[in-house]
Amino acid sequence: MQYELLARPASTVARLMLQANEAFTCEVGAMISMTPGFNVETTTRNKGGGGGLIKGLKRMFAGENFFLNHFTATHPNQSLIIGPQLSGDLVYHPLRAGSLVVQGSSWLASSSGIEIDATWQGLGKALFSGERMFWVKCSGVGDVFLSSFGAIYEVDVNGDYIVDTGHIVAYEDTLQFSIRKAGKGLISSFLGGEGFVCKFQGQGKLYCQSHNPPSFGQLLGPKLRPR
Amino acid sequence: MIVFNCPACEKKYRVPDDYAGKKAKCKQCEATMEVPFPAIEAEIIEDVPVAQIASPPLPRRPVAAQFVEEEVVTARVVQAAVIERPRPQPARTTSQPQVSHEVLRGVSPNFAYEISQRPDFSLVTLRMEQGQKVYSEPSAMAAMTPTIKLKAGFKGGLGKTLGRAFGGESIIINTLEAATGPGEASFAPGIQGDVAHYSLQNNTIYLQRGAFLLHSEGVELTGKWQGAKGFFSGEGLVLLKASGTGDLFFNSYGAILAVDVADQYYVDTGYIVAFEDTLQYRVTVLPGLRAGGKVKSLFFGGEGLVCQFSGQGRVWIQTRHPRSFLSWVHPFRPTKKND
Helix, strand or coil, rough: EEEECCCCCEEEEEEECCCCCCEEEECCEEEEECCCCEEEEECCCCCCCCHHHHHHHHHHHHCCCCEEEEEEEECCEEEEECCCEEEEEEEEEEEECEEEEECCHHHHEHHHHHHHEEEEEHHHHHHHHCCCEEEEEEEEEEEEEECCCCCCEEEEEEEEEEEEECEEEEECCCCEEEEEEEEHHHHHHHHHCEEEEEEEEEEEEEEECCCHHHHHHHHHHHHHHCC | EEEEEECCCCCCEECHHHCCCCCEEECCCCCEECCCCCCCCCCCCCCCCCCCCCCCCCCCCEEEEHHHHHHHHHHHHHCCCCCCCCCCCCCCCCCCCCCCCEEEECCCCCCCCEEEECEECCCEEEEEECCCCCEEEEEEEECCCCCCCCCEEECCCCHHHHHHHHHHCCCCCEEEEEECCCEEEEEECCCCCCCCEEEEEEEEEEECCCCCCEEEEEEEEEEEEHHHHHHHHCCCCEEEEEEEEEEEEEEECCEEEEEEEEEEEEEEHHHHHEEECEEEEEEEEEECCCCCCCHHHHHCCCCCEEEEEECCCCEEEEECHHHHHHHHHHHHCCCCCCC
């Protein structure tokens, strides 16, 4: 698989070049255009493997679609253009060992060697992190594309690192995270608008996004007509 | 020999080349059809790119007085030599789309143009000589020199006006004329995104609803009924049809990727911005999901409906879809109170 990120950073799309029999699994609705030599399948499971109904339901809780679309190239040199819904950037993560934990709606696509599963982060983290209850766990060997709202940046954590809730895109599972108050006391934390933050510990890669989708939604929402 | 299908019933026709552009009645369903121009046109004269890419951006916007003295003269000199055909050569295989962040510049017999701040916040700036006119979507004008007179009004007869309305555009078209001297005007679409330029050479391109920004003299803009083909695409029933000879600018949500299609290409219906009429198109389901196959993909896969382009020509696609943004915002809307 070869790839190219086009129109960065606000309207980024990924162009994937696949050879015959290479397959990619994408978020539903991610396909923008493609050459004719693809076979497309919609399933609730990972390509050629486990999954099924329960995994589909778990993905739904993780903010992803119940279904997955698999694009398998039937001819050499096929190209596929995929993109996320919101304005923002994409990042390519080659997964070689271990696993990558991705915030619910940031997973865009991964190659067929990657197992996608929803992972439970615990009730406390779910309630206070401002994120979804389930995260998407990618494991195996292959390529993963992540999307962000706004720009995306990478942090190599060694020791402790604090990120505001809502700005996490993904992290390697060699990192542990816990929920903390942003300030010393509860009051100063909430008055400052920060509330809780996520504290990462250990060694590993962390992807953050510059903007926080719920904040944007809460700014826009009250200005719109009631539904 | 031109091979084309009836737009209404898909019946295949084969006619001699000199039928191009003429109207005919379909033998099968009696619909009026327009014979398309042959797919490969031999009018590519030189490999001169229309837009001079990678020239350094303007240090600052010139004031009208300076501009009149310097820039217009160069525009006039280049005029004769310009070959206005954006497709450099007929591609054998479907091209790889390219996006650039550079300022696009070019000169046409109608004006000199520049598209800056690409691709997210594209702005079109035109330099016009006295007497030249452009026609723009209402409220697209962002800035202009005092030499330009703006007039709002209907253009074309009632039919064309209504056609535009069906095509998702305003029925009013603003006319900007460099009335009292050479001048400069800037245009920006209402939505953030890219702007592309196309030079019509007595041919036709189709624009998606709402994609029109402005055109020069010599271009005719009408709505076109797409019949059932458009109906299933979920993007409105009517495409805008631009034909004639002149310049056309259209805009997108997100960046614009231009793809030169050689054989076949699939684009999700919501991401099409424009396409040349040398391409045949039909709304279909993705390969592998065809009838008799897995029908659930069409309904649950989210991207069941795509537009299949075939033949030779260029299609412009946008990298974001306004509808996905709207559906993302929807849950944040306040709920109605029951009192």
